[in-house]
Every structure is written in C-alpha cells, then in structure tokens.
Amino acid sequence: MPFNPGIFQGNGPGLVPASDGSATKYLSANGGFSVPAGSGGSGAWTLIERQVLAATSSSITFSSLAGYEDLLVSIMARGDSAVTSLNVQCRFNGDSGTNYGYQKIQGTGTTASVANQGGTAATFLFPGIVPGSTAQANACGYIDLAIPAYLRTVFNKIAFAKNSCQIGSTTGSTSLLQTINGFWANTAAITSINLSPASGNFIIGSTFAVFGRA
Secondary structure, three states: OOOOOHHHOOOOOOOOEEEOOOOEEEEOOOOOEEOOOOOOOOOOOEEEEEEEOOOOEOOEEEOOOOOOOEEEEEEEEOEOOOOOEEEEEEEEOOOOOOOEEEEEEEEEOOEEEEEEEEEEEEOOEEEEEEEOOOOOOOOOEEEEEEEOOOOOOOOOEEEEEEEEEEOOOOOOOOEEEEEEEEEEOOOOOOOOEEEEEOOOOEOOOOEEEEEEEO
C-alpha cells in the first residue's frame, strides 16, 4: 500500500481521515465519520504503471499520466555506485534547468537536521536517497512522492516526499528518515516524470510505480 499523505485528505467533508478497513472516511461537522456522498471510495489510489527493473537502468520515465487530479510516485530502489547512499533526482517534462527547489527535515541516528535548496537553484527535484553498492547488503531505500493538482496550470507545481533509507555499510548501522517538500517553478501540466540516481544506475529488482487519484 502506498503512503497516503495528509495534504491529500482535504477533498472530503473534513480534514481528518479514519478507516473501517474498506474505505477512507472523513470527520463531519457533527463529529461523526462518513464517506463523502457519491464518492465511490473517494481517496483511493489507482495504479497507473509499475516498472520492476530486469536490468540496471540509469533512468526511469513515466509518461502516461493523464486523467487524475493527484499523483503518487513510489520508489523502492538501490544504486550501483560505490557509495553508501546517493540522491534520487526527479525532473518534470524533461526540464533540466535550474527551476527546482526543496526544503528537507531529516533524522539520522539521534541527530536531526534541516537543509534548504531555496529559490530556483537546483536542476532537479530531490525526493530522497537510496543506498549505493557499499551500503549494507540487500538494503534498499523507499520514497513516496506526492504531487497534487499536477495537470492544473494556475500555480507552480509543489510536491511532498517521505523517505526511509539505511545509509550505513553494516547490519545495525545508521538509518535515515526524511520529510521533503519541493517545487518546480513552472505552471505547465506535468506530462512526464523522470527519475535517475545522481550517479550510476538503479539495480535489478528496483521498483517504481505511479498512482493516480481523481
């Protein structure tokens, strides 16, 4: 099941979700929980496409994205560069200009930190990291990247990611948890999403999926 970010819970009668195991419900004005009328299970994600690598790849692209209001990109991957961790890079509509930025909060071991790539100084949106070849054997990184209103053309695009990754080289070594918000300084509808490691390739078995929600 993909992560269901709270920023997408505002399309029902209230902002607080609950579940009875079959459908997402929302807090109504009378204090009860209910499924929005006519929703048919509103809030559910529909799988658009999944790619599981049968060979290493330096780039993954999703280009059949029409028909939804919000997108959720899920990544479970590892890279083959000789590092313990490496950045994943996300670009929209093939744009590699300095039109992206982000803010992140991360926890590593017992240490918390904040980092910022403000303005429009980055050439990619940063959704998180995955292990490299010198990380613990068989470790992977997981990323959920939510992109609301991706087809609308009034505002610049925003995104929200959560990332979990083990960044050490041995069992029991340091793990990392990140929350990241990012933006693309462009009002264009998003028609393609490209994902790549900062160096090298994603390894065999790495899995990428995109989900849509009306």
